[in-house]
Amino acid sequence: MAELAQGTGLLANSIAMLGSSEEHTSLARVLAQLAEVEEHCDTVHMDQSDADFFMFANLVHEYVGLVQAIKVCSDSCNRDIPSALFLHRTNSIK
Secondary structure, eight states, rough: OOOHHHHHHHHHHHHHHHHHHHHHHHHHHHHHHHHHHHHHHHHHHHHHHHHHHHHHHHOOOOOOOHHHHHHHHHHHHHHHHHHHHEEEEEHHOO
């Protein structure tokens, strides 16, 4: 999405340069307005790109937390299994 914002910004600059070199005043004015619209689109794309990045980073952070929680549970279960087996053996001997 950041590439889209960069491309839109370059398009806005190119249109602005084209409008500034245009001799026909109404066409130059329309090109200047189009350049403003493209600059606004560039800003919107960049904001959306930032929002998407932070949302994705947050999601990855939550998944890492879930995997760590599963690992902790798995480790605690694996530690309890030998002690449970030992208790079962001692109870069955008695």
